[in-house]
Amino acid sequence: MTLQATSPSHTHSPVEPFSRAQACYQISAAKHANGGALVSDASELILASLASHHHGLECNGASGLNTFYGDGVVVRTVADVAGELFAVEVVDLHLQDRWEAYFMQLPDNSFRTGWARQCAGSCSEPADWLEAVAHFSLGEPVEPHLQPDFLAIAGAFSSAAGIQVATTDAPARAALAVEARMLRETTAKQAAQLRVLKSGLLDASVRQDSGPTPTAYVRLDQVGEWAAENADRIIVLPRVISECKKALYDNPGLFYQSLELLAVTYRDVRMNNQPRERLIEHATELGLSIGGSVEPSRATEEYFFRWDGRRCFLDQHLGRGNSRDPRHCLRLYFYWAESVQMVILGAGPTHLGNSMS
Known part of the structure; x- marks a missing residue:
């Protein structure tokens, strides 16, 4: 029986290339007990999940920019006092994995969440993000012009100009805002006309002692x-x-x-x-x-x-x-x-x- 020598190049598993993935969604507060606290609740859920998965990691949702350390993991967070924004960045040195996620409330009171990941091998949704969104109802995927990343959110948070959100549906949203203002003005005019009409009906009813009266x-x-x-x-x-x-x-x-x-x-x-x-x-x-x-x-x-x-x-x-x-x-x-x-x-x-x- 002849033994063949194995080439040294085959003695080690090939190094998996790094891959990237990201996604962004509308998120509904309709099924949430307190829609206004959705962002703060999501931050608590994702931080609790992180703490349970990483030994020695103690993190909280304190407002401002924060950094927390565990065994081979670094977590950075951004949170505002009003509870309208939370972003997290996680670097796992053991798994060669870096991911980030965010939850925010937009000016029209809708909510948005997203994640981005870089890791060895194939990328999928971060488990801790999935743990948090499982408590809410995700809507259709959204395609922003530029997916907000942790550094951009942190920079905007520190800027007096505030955070700007741009999406591919921005023109439609702007048109809806204009339409809403026009509808509000039209409704106000119709309300005034209706009140005058009802007042006239009341006067006529009093004079004739018959006919319809206002509700x-x-x-x-x-x-x-x-x-x-x-x-x-x-x-x-x-x-x-x-x-x-x-x-x-x-x-x-x-x-x-x-x-x-x-x-x-x-x-x-x-x-x-x-x-x-x-x-x-x-x-x-x-x-x-x-x-x-x-x-x-x-x-x-x-x-x-x-x-x-x-x-x-x-x-x-x-x-x-x-x-x-x-x-x-x-x-x-x-x-x-x-x-x-x-x-x-x-x-x-x-x-x-x-x-x-």
Whole structure:
């Protein structure tokens, strides 16, 4: 039996070439318990997954730029205070693997996530990223003009100019924004015309003692109709309309009187058409208190919303009753939008909690 010598070139496995892969997705908060906290929740999930997979690694979601070390692994993170952005970069020296991922909330309140990876052999989604997104609902893939990488996000985070997001659907999104503004203006004009028409019908009904009369708003779940009719005087966010469909507050009459106060008296005072004393007088007549809501540092995510590309805070509230019983306690949380000279009603009629409650 003859033994053949093996060539030294065959005694070692060939070195696998490095490969790269990346992906970006819309991410839905619809199935998440608290859509506004999606980014912060995702960051907690991905960091917990990393800590469980790497010995000696202790990392947290502290705001700012952070670096954490474990056994053969380096993790860097970027997180903002408002919870609208989180990015992570992971370098695993043992596996010759480098990957990064991000979660962010866009100006239109939608959410986006993505990952990129460089490693020996074939690339697939990072396991820790998969662990996090398993708790959410991924939408269709998105193709950005330029996939944001960790260094770009960190640089933009440190820049006063902020983070800009560019995607292939940017023209369509811009067109939709213009269309939305035009629709808002048209809706406001139609609301004013509808109110005049209903007023005319009421006058005719009184004179003739017959004929149709305007709809009386006697139920909280009618607030959507009321909002449409008064869109030229006040903006009611969809989440208020949704809340009113399940609210237990037992005085719809006072609820609608409060809306009128915000749509007319409060607006007139802010536009210097009436003295502030008239606002206090009107609120007192209805048994309402009006003033600031809570300190921003104590506010939960429910106090914030997006308007014209900015994160806004419901800094004012109108209310009646000290009971936390939702049947007897009225709270309307609102914000004065200087750009449109109107109140934006962002929460109500139930009481919002805060970090101290």
